Amino acid sequence: MRKVLLITLLFAFVATFLAGCSGADVVLKYSPGSFTRIVEKYPGLVTDNTQQDHYYDLTVDGETTLKISRDYELTGAEDIMIETPLKPFVDAGLDAAGLGDGYKAVGDLLYLTADYGDGNGARDTVTDALFASVDADRSVLTYHQQLDHYGVKLAAGKFEWAKDYTNNDKDIVFVIKAQPLKDLGVDVSNISGWALVTVQEPDGGNVDVLAKPYDLDSK
Numbered sequence: 038m039r040k041v042l043l044i045t046l047l048f049a050f051v052a053t054f055l056a057g058c059s060g061a062d063v064v065l066k067y068s069p070g071s072f073t074r075i076v077e078k079y080p081g082l083v084t085d086n087t088q089q090d091h092y093y094d095l096t097v098d099g100e101t102t103l104k105i106s107r108d109y110e111l112t113g114a115e116d117i118m119i120e121t122p123l124k125p126f127v128d129a130g131l132d133a134a135g136l137g138d139g140y141k142a143v144g145d146l147l148y149l150t151a152d153y154g155d156g157n158g159a160r161d162t163v164t165d166a167l168f169a170s171v172d173a174d175r176s177v178l179t180y181h182q183q184l185d186h187y188g189v190k191l192a193a194g195k196f197e198w199a200k201d202y203t204n205n206d207k208d209i210v211f212v213i214k215a216q217p218l219k220d221l222g223v224d225v226s227n228i229s230g231w232a233l234v235t236v237q238e239p240d241g242g243n244v245d246v247l248a249k250p251y252d253l254d255s256k
Contacts, residue, residue: 068187093163097251105166109156119149125229139192151191207250215245
């Protein structure tokens with residue numbers, strides 16, 4: 038009888054453990070909704086250009102833009118991009134010819150690019166299009182506890198948004214890795230429009246990044 042009871046308790050423990058694991062990914066559970074609430078509150082952030090170039094464009098100032106492909110199969114290695122003026126980087130010492138994977142320069146614009154595979158067809162909302170990257174690779178979705186932000190990683194940067202925009206003065210943040218640009222001779226502390234900041238990684242280490250934050254209530 039005691040053996041049967043122990044086996045029953047063991048199965049109950051395993052079932053509870055597995056149920057807990059299935060519901061443990063709170064970042065994945067809540068991050069899409071938090072992003073949707075921002076774009077619903079501020080609909081002017083997003084322009085649907087998918088009939089022209091396959092991308093949803095998200096921008097606060099019309100200068101730095103997140104471009105999100107509606108259908109990753111149609112956009113090759115450029116499924117999500119950060120687009121921003123090139124001149125501030127050139128003024129700080131960048132030779133665009135030295136840019137490697139994850140970057141490109143076209144005309145007077147600098148792009149940070151990211152490839153998340155071919156996807157699973159067209160997405161009808163900007164949130165679904167953004168999270169197609171997470172469907173391809175869960176590790177690109179992050180939570181930045183210091184700022185209470187969710188984020189999606191690109192090869193050379195990140196796009197972050199506030200978990201709760203009503204309690205945050207940095208509702209949207211564009212992020213670029215500083216070290217690769219520094220390695221190219223760029224004075225990363227002197228790029229107009231971008232702040233050089235040190236952030237803590239999930240493993241406890243520190244890393245320097247260029248950040249461009251926006252408080253949407255002030256716009």
